[in-house]
Amino acid sequence: MPEKRRARTVVLAVLLLAVATACGTSATPGANGVDTRSASGAVGTPAGTIVELGSGLLMPMMKIWAAAYRQKVPGVTVSVNGGGSGLGIASAMDGKADIGASDAYLSSGDLVKAPSLLNIPLAVSAQLVIYNLPGLSQGSHVMLNGQVLAGMYDGTITRWNAPAIANLNPSLHLPDIKVVPVHRSDSSGDTFLFTSYLSTQDPVWNNDHGYGTTVAWPPVSAAIAASGSSTMLADCARIPGCVAYNGISYLTQTLADGLGYAALANSAGRYTLPTPTAIQAAVAPFVALTPPNETISLIDGPAAAGYPILNYEYAIVSTRQPDPAKASAVKAFLDWVITTGNSPTYVSQVNFRPLPPAVAILASQQISRIG
Amino acid sequence: MAPATTRRRILPAASHRSLAGRTPATLWMLMGVLVLLSLASGALSAWAVSQHSAAASSVAAVHEPLSLDAQQMYEAVADADVTITGSLLASQQPPQGQLQRYRADIAEAATSLADLKDAGANPQLTAAITAFSTGLPLYAGYVAQARDLYSVGYPLTGGSFLQVASEEAHLTLLPAAKTIYAQENAATSAASDQATGLPTVIVALVLALAAGFALYRAQRWLAHLTHRIFNYGLVGASIVLIVSVVWLVATFVVARSDLDTGLRQGARPAEALAQANIDVQQIRGDAILNVISRSGSTSFETDFSTVQAEIGPLLSAAAGNAQAAPYLAAAQRDAPAWYAANEQVYKLGASAQYQAERDMVIGIGPGSSAAGYNQLENDISQALAASQQTFRSGANSGASAFGPLEGVVIAAALLVAASSAGGLSRRIAEYR
Numbered sequence: 001m002p003e004k005r006r007a008r009t010v011v012l013a014v015l016l017l018a019v020a021t022a023c024g025t026s027a028t029p030g031a032n033g034v035d036t037r038s039a040s041g042a043v044g045t046p047a048g049t050i051v052e053l054g055s056g057l058l059m060p061m062m063k064i065w066a067a068a069y070r071q072k073v074p075g076v077t078v079s080v081n082g083g084g085s086g087l088g089i090a091s092a093m094d095g096k097a098d099i100g101a102s103d104a105y106l107s108s109g110d111l112v113k114a115p116s117l118l119n120i121p122l123a124v125s126a127q128l129v130i131y132n133l134p135g136l137s138q139g140s141h142v143m144l145n146g147q148v149l150a151g152m153y154d155g156t157i158t159r160w161n162a163p164a165i166a167n168l169n170p171s172l173h174l175p176d177i178k179v180v181p182v183h184r185s186d187s188s189g190d191t192f193l194f195t196s197y198l199s200t201q202d203p204v205w206n207n208d209h210g211y212g213t214t215v216a217w218p219p220v221s222a223a224i225a226a227s228g229s230s231t232m233l234a235d236c237a238r239i240p241g242c243v244a245y246n247g248i249s250y251l252t253q254t255l256a257d258g259l260g261y262a263a264l265a266n267s268a269g270r271y272t273l274p275t276p277t278a279i280q281a282a283v284a285p286f287v288a289l290t291p292p293n294e295t296i297s298l299i300d301g302p303a304a305a306g307y308p309i310l311n312y313e314y315a316i317v318s319t320r321q322p323d324p325a326k327a328s329a330v331k332a333f334l335d336w337v338i339t340t341g342n343s344p345t346y347v348s349q350v351n352f353r354p355l356p357p358a359v360a361i362l363a364s365q366q367i368s369r370i371g
Numbered sequence: 372m373a374p375a376t377t378r379r380r381i382l383p384a385a386s387h388r389s390l391a392g393r394t395p396a397t398l399w400m401l402m403g404v405l406v407l408l409s410l411a412s413g414a415l416s417a418w419a420v421s422q423h424s425a426a427a428s429s430v431a432a433v434h435e436p437l438s439l440d441a442q443q444m445y446e447a448v449a450d451a452d453v454t455i456t457g458s459l460l461a462s463q464q465p466p467q468g469q470l471q472r473y474r475a476d477i478a479e480a481a482t483s484l485a486d487l488k489d490a491g492a493n494p495q496l497t498a499a500i501t502a503f504s505t506g507l508p509l510y511a512g513y514v515a516q517a518r519d520l521y522s523v524g525y526p527l528t529g530g531s532f533l534q535v536a537s538e539e540a541h542l543t544l545l546p547a548a549k550t551i552y553a554q555e556n557a558a559t560s561a562a563s564d565q566a567t568g569l570p571t572v573i574v575a576l577v578l579a580l581a582a583g584f585a586l587y588r589a590q591r592w593l594a595h596l597t598h599r600i601f602n603y604g605l606v607g608a609s610i611v612l613i614v615s616v617v618w619l620v621a622t623f624v625v626a627r628s629d630l631d632t633g634l635r636q637g638a639r640p641a642e643a644l645a646q647a648n649i650d651v652q653q654i655r656g657d658a659i660l661n662v663i664s665r666s667g668s669t670s671f672e673t674d675f676s677t678v679q680a681e682i683g684p685l686l687s688a689a690a691g692n693a694q695a696a697p698y699l700a701a702a703q704r705d706a707p708a709w710y711a712a713n714e715q716v717y718k719l720g721a722s723a724q725y726q727a728e729r730d731m732v733i734g735i736g737p738g739s740s741a742a743g744y745n746q747l748e749n750d751i752s753q754a755l756a757a758s759q760q761t762f763r764s765g766a767n768s769g770a771s772a773f774g775p776l777e778g779v780v781i782a783a784a785l786l787v788a789a790s791s792a793g794g795l796s797r798r799i800a801e802y803r
Contacts, residue, residue, distance in 0.1 A: 107534070110664065
């Protein structure tokens with residue numbers, strides 16, 4: 001009997017090895033030309049559950065990737081949990097998540113406290129400024145700039161038909177309703193991106209409030225605090241006169257809820273929409289600048305035709321995984337995300353853009369450090 | 372001196388017969404023992420002198436300057452990062468004075484690094500020096516990139532490069548500089564211990580005393596044998612031996628006392644002050660990191676409390692140098708106000724009052740963290756400089772105290788051996 005069991009074990013091991021080899025060799029150059037296996041050295045059959053926590057903006061994309069990856073590698077489940085970028089970073093720092101998702105790169109403080117953490121870009125995203133203006137057709141877009149948005153959030157602009165907004169939109173008939181600014185109550189990468197934009201465009205906002213994943217919001221009586229991207233969207237859909245910010249991955253739902261999104265002023269003073277072309281144009285000047293650890297702000301860049309609020313969506317991962325099997329599984333998944341997962345088939349579903357090839361190569365180099 | 376034949380005649384007949392049989396052999400043996408003892412004592416004394424002199428010289432001329440270089444390297448990088456970050460946060464076009472201070476810091480770090488490049492073959496030290504030399508140009512490159520982006524009006528992208536630069540400083544350069552300083556400090560302590568250690572000198576003295584005792588016994592024995600009080604060769608050897616031993620002891624006492632004073636009043640206070648300075652730089656650097664860290668919730672408040680608690684005892688441990696005392700007193704007086712300013716900084720940061728926090732950290736008005744830092748850092752640096760001067764002076768004086776001693780003990784040993792041999796060979800000749 002023991003011999004029989006041993007023989008069965010050997011056969012099983014050979015079969016597993018064959019499957020492992022097949023999975024390993026199936027990796028092909030992906031959307032950005034990065035060869036998964038040669039880049040990170042992640043081979044073998046990863047198995048188990050990868051826990052992802054963090055960015056609500058990245059969550060819709062991560063769900064699509066997780067489902068597709070499960071089909072490709074049935075042994076691996078990516079558990080997508082959301083919770084906000086702040087939670088994503090904190091969870092990656094204390095080991096509660098294998099992947100912390102964040103719209104913002106790691107701060108210097110985080111990195112100095114946890115030097116084993118990496119911020120690895122997974123895709124290019126943009127942020128929408130959304131509003132609930134009854135009577136305004138969805139095909140038209142209110143034009144807004146940082147100063148006007150700062151005024152709406154600090155309570156100096158209280159009506160939608162206020163001259164500051166109307167002057168920017170002479171062709172639109174703006175309703176005479178109260179401005180209801182909605183902001184995030186949790187530590188949020190979306191807040192980081194939005195307040196970064198306000199800070200670059202409005203020196204007063206920069207001086208008085210600055211930017212961050214959390215900020216001291218001005219005390220505006222009409223303001224509403226929402227926890228999470230979905231709540232932000234739901235609140236805005238519920239309240240006429242709302243102005244809010246949310247990731248482009250929620251665009252479909254935004255439109256379905258009857259909300260509009262703004263054309264935003266960029267550094268050249270042009271009003272642009274978050275189209276694939278405008279996002280592509282905006283990210284281009286930053287590609288060569290991106291440093292090896294890929295910490296870079298893409299807000300309000302120099303491209304004249306570029307959309308001003310965009311960012312790399314980051315996976316926050318520790319180079320020191322609890323065991324080789326987990327390290328291998330995380331590496332294989334991230335490698336797949338920045339290659340196959342970056343193809344338009346996937347990223348276009350949530351209006352993301354693929355990583356530029358040079359950025360994907362840096363990402364691949366970072367992934368190879370996970371061990 | 373009487374002719375040998377005359378001397379032989381005065382020996383009693385029985386003694387003469389007996390001694391004629393074994394005395395020459397004994398005398399030859401005695402001569403061998405004395406020559407060997409004096410040469411061995413001289414060689415060991417010369418070796419001890421050369422070891423101590425070399426150790427004292429290397430403390431003064433090599434280790435202390437290298438330790439100072441390592442400490443300055445840490446301080447230069449910490450100050451460079453604080454200066455450039457603070458000035459770019461305050462203005463997209465930093466004032467020339469701040470830029471010059473940043474450039475001077477980088478130049479000082481590079482100069483100190485060049486001095487340290489051949490500091491030793493210790494693998495930890497070599498690795499740290501390599502990390503620092505690779506990281507310094509990277510750091511300066513990121514700062515240059517940040518400055519370019521700030522100057523063309525992209526403060527956020529410039530800010531992220533400033534973050535990358537600070538990360539390079541805090542994760543690579545400062546830890547490497549700290550390791551180099553710790554290694555150099557340990558090397559200075561080891562060299563100081565060698566310069567002030569006693570074992571080799573004691574062994575040399577024991578050997579010299581043995582030679583002296585052998586000379587004394589030989590003279591007693593010869594006096595008894597020949598009824599002549601003095602053997603001039605052995606008397607001469609004894610005098611030379613006594614002079615060389617007194618010289619050796621006096622020099623060691625003086626050198627050790629000078630070095631000991633330098634260590635007690637200079638090196639030890641300097642070590643405590645250097646650590647206090649590193650702690651002050653760390654608190655300042657962390658406060659700046661807190662200002663530029665807007666994408667996470669990490670706070671350095673706990674680290675601030677821990678490091679702050681170390682500074683007071685370090686300042687107390689640095690007492691004992693009269694020249695440093697006024698600066699030390701000033702540091703102890705100025706520290707609490709700076710701690711209070713930092714506590715306020717962390718409170719502002721925790722409540723997301725970023726502008727007020729930034730003003731408190733980089734503003735130079737009275738009561739600001741920056742003003743308090745400049746004051747405290749200046750106090751500690753002055754106290755440190757005074758302590759280092761005391762150490763340098765003690766180490767130099769200790770090293771120079773050895774003077775020509777090495778040559779003296781060698782010459783003395785040769786003279787003792789020659790005189791002993793000369794004195795005894797005359798007695799041996801009486802038996803031919």
